[in-house]
Amino acid sequence: MSARQRPEPRGGPLGAVLTLLAVVAVVVLVAWLRATAPQSPTDTAVPAEALGGADVLDCEELEREGPVAATDGTRRAPSGAVLECPFAFDGLRVRYVGEVVGDVLQRDGGSWVLLNDDDYALRTGPLGAGGEAAGTNSGLSVWLPDPLDELATVPGRAGVRGDVLDVVATVQRADPADGGGLTLRVDDATLLAPAVELEDPVHWRQVGAAVALGLLALGLTLRDRARRRR
């Protein structure tokens, strides 16, 4: 092994200390920017009474009382419960409330949509422009037949809480029309809350830090390049 092939050790303990200090500074900066991020003033919560209050189906009740507990589309089935005991919900006509997210996939006779009923959809609003962290998303694939699919016009995405639909649908645990996926086949739907665009105030501290560090990085890169040319 020739010396040419190996870089000479430089910096030593001072370099290690400087690097550690830089890492700590980055962590502090990121934590400070997170803590000072401005919140969106837009209210996106769906009224609690529209969600049916506490009248929601769960697995225990279904196992105890059987399919009759669903009372033919009048009680709300949260996606979490449907995924927890899919066999118990199979074939039941239930009420489901959720936000249209992602895509509205128009096909012959209707559209496929993903309806999320998590906190971001119904309570706290989307993250990114504020909002409160409440875990990962939760929702179900829904088939909206013509003309009900016209209710789903704006899907949720960054900065937008999508249309919130209140649907009555039959749970298909292994829907042949979707290659065996778990779906809801809708026969009635209403628009509970139209899409809302979130006001997203600029995080000036973050912009300032990005510009300052960006210029510093650019300066260092140009200096290194000039040194190498020499």
Place this chain on the structure above:
Amino acid sequence: MAVLTHLGPTPRDTAAVVAGLGLVSRWVGLAMLAPALVSLLLGEHRDASALLLGAAVGVLLGALLQRGRPPGRLTWTQAFTLAGGAWAVATGVAAVPLALSGHHATLLQAIVEAMAGLTTTGLVVVDDLDHLGVGMNLWRHLLHAIGAVAALLVVATIRQRGQTFVATSNVAESGDHHVLPRRGRSVRAALGLVVVWTLLGTVVLLPLALLAGATPGRALLHAATLATSAFSTGGFTLTSASAGALHAATVQLVLVVLMIAGATSLVLHRSLWARRIRGVRNELDVRVAGLTGATLLLVVLLGLRRAEVFEGATELVRQGLFTLVAAHTTTGMTPGPGRLLVTGWGEMAPAGIVAAMAIGGMAGSVAGGVGTLRVGILAKGIARDVRRLLLPESALVPADYQQSRRHVLTDRHVRAAATIVLLTLASVFGAAVIELATTSDGDLPEALFHAVSAVSTTGITVGFLDAGNDQVGLVVTGLLMWFGRMEFLAVLAALGMVARYVPGVGGRG
């Protein structure tokens, strides 16, 4: 012990590794500029500033670390340690914009998300993925591509030395342990493979996404992200619906092809590219992958039939085949919500999925897991030992296997393969016990499923980890992904080098 201390990494080794880490930090930072531009163009100002800040941090940290001459040709020690450390440094830099996106409750959550991206695990820990900005989502997928290139780079570099991928990616056969070749050729090989397959996948998936009903812009996004994720055997997707988002069998069929391509070894890619097909079926990797794939598909389909999950054969095969391929290639995409695997698929089918994840893809590919080559070598080793028992003591029992060329199977190969299998098993059980001890809900089967999913870098999520609240679970999951991707020994080498500078531990204090 004194002798061992002197044999450890020298200051020159450390300097080379640190300079290499600087290079990694700088490149990861520069990679953020592309999604930052997308965010700027789409008016996602918060994500744009987060990505620009992350880019600046990467470049600055790189400049700080890379003060020595950049590493040209590395020794095995340096390469090993650099590989282990590179994923850690890249994860730290990559996590900066994620932490500023507002979609992670804690810094730790952002770090684990970055680790899931770079290790091509694809375990989803991000909060509210469905409202994540386009630029930030592209960054998550770019992490998969970077991780795939890095994994193939390690493979391509070792390949040039004529090694066999058994223990921590390789067993030196030539006895040469000095200098690795220059990185230029390896980088081109790794980058070329990932770029060509990803572009090809995007071109094929775009019209299928349009036919599925997506708008042109969304179709392009779906196509690009799905292709990147599938070939890199990652598993991140644009929405929480994973591979079921487009409700299209044709899309899932293309994804199956891309996932298998991602889990195919670099050697095999080269053979197929050069149309040297004749010897391919004799490769141990290919034989084991075919055998385990077919056997486990049968197990999954029988399990689904036994649990009466699907009525029709079409649904049975579509769901079972896609999920098995996603598990065996360690991609981890699912055709529907992952939770259904443990609540609606009975017991036998999930067991088949767990076995597929643990075995993983071919050695020398992007895929994780124990690797089909090691499984084959262990099986051949056991068969050889059984033959030895049946023959007189003086009898010679030769065994060999085909992997690019003919190799004589030695005890060293078997021991190396067994080491990785044992370390994997130990980490899975250890992680499951820790996670069960620190969380109030969840049961052992789910904990084991989660641990195997993480250590094999598969990333199928069954809802066991509560990323926002379970900090211990996050740490364990992050470590599993790191150890799994680096096959344990490289990480231990990197930690060993750090420990060397801790007073009283490494002999320098």
